[in-house]
Amino acid sequence: MRRVGIALALFALALSGGGWSHGLAQLAMVATWALAGLGLVLIVGQTGQLSLGHGAMMAVGAYVQACLVSIGMPSPLALLPAMAAGGLLGLLASLPGRRLGGLAFGMSTLAMALIVEELLVRLVPWTGGAAGRVVPPFVIGPWTLGSPGGQAALSVAMLVLAWLVCRRLIHSRLGRAWRASREDESAAAAIGVSAGAVRQQAFAAGGVLGALAGALSAHWLGYLSPEQFGIGLSFELLMMVFVGGVRAPAGAVLGGLVMVALPQLIATLRGAVPALGSGAAGLELLLFGAVLVLIVLARPAGLAGGGR
Amino acid sequence: MFAQVLLSGIANGCVYGLVALSFVLVFKATETVSFMQGELLMVGAFAAVLLVEGAGWPVLLALPVAVLALFALGALLEAVVLRRALGRPHLTAVLLTFGLGLALRGGVTMVPAATHQLHRLDLPLPGVIAIGPLQVAGAHLAVLVATGLACAALAAFFRFTRAGVALRACSEDPRVAALMGISPSRMHTLAWALGAALAGVAGVLLAPLTLVHPGMGLIALKAFPAAVIGGLSSLPGAIAGGVLVGVIEALSGLYLPEGAKELAVYGLMLLVLLMFPQGLGGRGATR
Numbered sequence: 001m002r003r004v005g006i007a008l009a010l011f012a013l014a015l016s017g018g019g020w021s022h023g024l025a026q027l028a029m030v031a032t033w034a035l036a037g038l039g040l041v042l043i044v045g046q047t048g049q050l051s052l053g054h055g056a057m058m059a060v061g062a063y064v065q066a067c068l069v070s071i072g073m074p075s076p077l078a079l080l081p082a083m084a085a086g087g088l089l090g091l092l093a094s095l096p097g098r099r100l101g102g103l104a105f106g107m108s109t110l111a112m113a114l115i116v117e118e119l120l121v122r123l124v125p126w127t128g129g130a131a132g133r134v135v136p137p138f139v140i141g142p143w144t145l146g147s148p149g150g151q152a153a154l155s156v157a158m159l160v161l162a163w164l165v166c167r168r169l170i171h172s173r174l175g176r177a178w179r180a181s182r183e184d185e186s187a188a189a190a191i192g193v194s195a196g197a198v199r200q201q202a203f204a205a206g207g208v209l210g211a212l213a214g215a216l217s218a219h220w221l222g223y224l225s226p227e228q229f230g231i232g233l234s235f236e237l238l239m240m241v242f243v244g245g246v247r248a249p250a251g252a253v254l255g256g257l258v259m260v261a262l263p264q265l266i267a268t269l270r271g272a273v274p275a276l277g278s279g280a281a282g283l284e285l286l287l288f289g290a291v292l293v294l295i296v297l298a299r300p301a302g303l304a305g306g307g308r
Numbered sequence: 309m310f311a312q313v314l315l316s317g318i319a320n321g322c323v324y325g326l327v328a329l330s331f332v333l334v335f336k337a338t339e340t341v342s343f344m345q346g347e348l349l350m351v352g353a354f355a356a357v358l359l360v361e362g363a364g365w366p367v368l369l370a371l372p373v374a375v376l377a378l379f380a381l382g383a384l385l386e387a388v389v390l391r392r393a394l395g396r397p398h399l400t401a402v403l404l405t406f407g408l409g410l411a412l413r414g415g416v417t418m419v420p421a422a423t424h425q426l427h428r429l430d431l432p433l434p435g436v437i438a439i440g441p442l443q444v445a446g447a448h449l450a451v452l453v454a455t456g457l458a459c460a461a462l463a464a465f466f467r468f469t470r471a472g473v474a475l476r477a478c479s480e481d482p483r484v485a486a487l488m489g490i491s492p493s494r495m496h497t498l499a500w501a502l503g504a505a506l507a508g509v510a511g512v513l514l515a516p517l518t519l520v521h522p523g524m525g526l527i528a529l530k531a532f533p534a535a536v537i538g539g540l541s542s543l544p545g546a547i548a549g550g551v552l553v554g555v556i557e558a559l560s561g562l563y564l565p566e567g568a569k570e571l572a573v574y575g576l577m578l579l580v581l582l583m584f585p586q587g588l589g590g591r592g593a594t595r
Contacts, residue, residue: 050399096582103341104581107536111574114529118571231529235406242403282423282522285414292407296400297392 003250006303010257017264024148025220026264030256031155032217037241037252038159038166039209044238045246046175047202048182050106053093053113054210055233057086059120061211062218062229066135067126075138079215086211087204089116094203098196101185113234120226132225135218151220158216159253162209166249169205178202239288243295245302254303262287311442313558319448321554322455323514327531328538328546329462330506335540337479337499340393340401344409345507346528351412352378352511353520357427367432375508382504386497394496409525417522429515447516458509459547466543475499530557533577539586549588552576 014030015023036058043051061082068078089112096108120127127133138145138154145151169175180188181195188195218224236259244255266284299305327345334342355377359370385408393401416422433446466472477485478495486492511524518524530553538549553573560572580588 096578100581100585103540104536104585107532108578108581110529110532111578114574115571118567122567239406239410282414282417282419285417286411287414289407289409289411289414292410293389293404296403296407297389300396300400 003304007254007257010254010261014257014261014264017268021148024152026260028148028151028155028220029217030253030260031152031159032213032220033237033240033256033259034253035155035159035162035216036210036213036237037244037255038162038249039206039213040237040241041246041249041252042166042169042178042209043202043206044241045248045251046170046178046182047199049097049101049199049202050103050109050238051093051203051206051234052106052110052231052238053116053234054206054237055229055231056093056113056116057089057207057210058214058217058233058237059116059226059229060089060207061086061214062135062224063120063127063214064211065215065218066133066224069136070133074140075219076140079212082215083208083211086207086209086214088207089211090203090205090207091200093207094200097199097203101195110231110234113231117226117230120229127226128224130226132223135222135224137222138216138219145219155216155220158212162212163249163253166209170249174198174201239292242302243292245304245306247301248304248306251302251304258291258303262291310562313562314555315442315444316448317555317558318551319445319451319517319554320557321534321551322451322547323510323517323527323550324531324534324553325547325550326455326458326506326510326513327528328535328550329459329543330503330510331531331535332538332540332543332546333506334499334503335535336543337475338390338401338496339398340390340405342503343402343406343528344412345503345531346525347409347412348378348382348504348507348525349511349514349527350520350522350525351381351416352508353429353515353524354416354422354427355508356429356512356515357520360429361427367429371512374512375505378508378511379501379505382501383497385504386500390500391493391496394493413522413525422522427520429512429520431516451513451517454509454513455547458506462506462543471498475502530573533573536577537580537588539588545588 015026036054039057040051040054043049043054064085065075065078065082068081069075093109093112097105100108121130123129138151140154143150145154177188177193177198178201180191180193181198185195188198214229221228240255240259241252242255243258244253245251263284266280266287269283270280295302327349330345330348331342334340334345352374355374356367356370359365359373360367365373389404389408390401393404431447431450433450435446437444437446437449466476474485474490475495475498477488478490478492479499482492482495485495514524514527531550534549534553535546536549537552538545538547553576556572556576557569561569564572
């Protein structure tokens, strides 16, 4: 019951502060964050590996989507290659995981993210370089999703779909193998589960979800530039799932709500206390840090709690 | 030209090495990877700026005081927050340092004077010193000397003082150390405080080389590879790894195409991780 209460309160806070269209735009953001978070729930929650490069998966999805749509591919169709590209990057990024574990592996994902960020700046013909590039709106058949309502509907639909797939994966043989490799690598190896191989599968699945989130957010934002996908995004995503609860898919959604609700809270506070004005950016970081510390101490399993 | 670039690479590398040293120190004593060392460095630099520009202290007095303040800050953060992670999974403490780092950066960013103007810390040294044919920046030379002194002091601390030996014993085996009458919880405090102080040293040394701003903690992203390359469990390895990272960065800026500078370090780190998973100077402590 308490969990539902927390979720409802966050939900109200995240969508408040404006009219209908503002609320719907916020909802689209929540769903997009949650989609990316689901990928991390698979990687970090299920296999216990730290991924410091999830932002790169979003980046690849976003840029592949933007490139394909701008050469005339229908947007729903372009989602498929974008997701495939994310999955491929996940496979590549987790190659070192066949030899490394724990922190060293986490560092290699960080290296991967930094390399992708640099490539986004350098591959000017496709990415537009540091100047960025414009993304046309999402078009399904006769409808153009230019308004927040359509965007929110599509994001939420995708989130529900991804949630079902994740639940299925977590309860499948593969999910059990992920958790076995998390709990004890040698014991898992003894029953025929190769930690390196199942880690790669988790990264591939996580990469697909990250890329899907990236592709959708590319349309919602309408504009892409490399600094949106810097190393900070990877850390934000990681923080988001730990606040929400990394072991359960619900954690990704709660985390997404927090990510949208906190800045909204600050914007509201700013309206009430004008003296805050200049320090708002710092206040946001300070609050995020404090929330993370409090949740780790008071609810170690995150807001969602439980999970496997 | 080559020697100049090499020297500035070594000086930057010393700063990376000091931050890497603070990572390794904390990691060995508490088995926690601290994600807040970069932010502690930034706070240290701002503490020095505050004392010099705000209170008008002489630089040579302000720097040690700033480092001492960071030592106290480290002890305070341990006592209030990090101690509660004892006995919980490793990830708990890692996340706490991450949250504390965010809060520190946010706290500093909220101060208008910190963000609205650029700060410099000038050492009372000549800008350029000529050694034979070499033109050496005074600040670079100061970094080299100070890093050497800090390392010597740390080595002496770990070898000759009771607290240093106790800290080593505790990171080797806390249970046996406790049986010998060492308080592991005090050593936990000491390790975090020392780690913060080392980050503070790196901060006040970096301040004369670059501008002081709330984002300067990002330098930790260079110190991480340095610590990994050195092997996460070796203190001399951390310094050596830092210098290596600094030199490679400087030389690839000189010889390789634009953009390679940022990637060369991470390429090297991946290579080292894959070929020597224990790092170049470590033995069997990679987790």
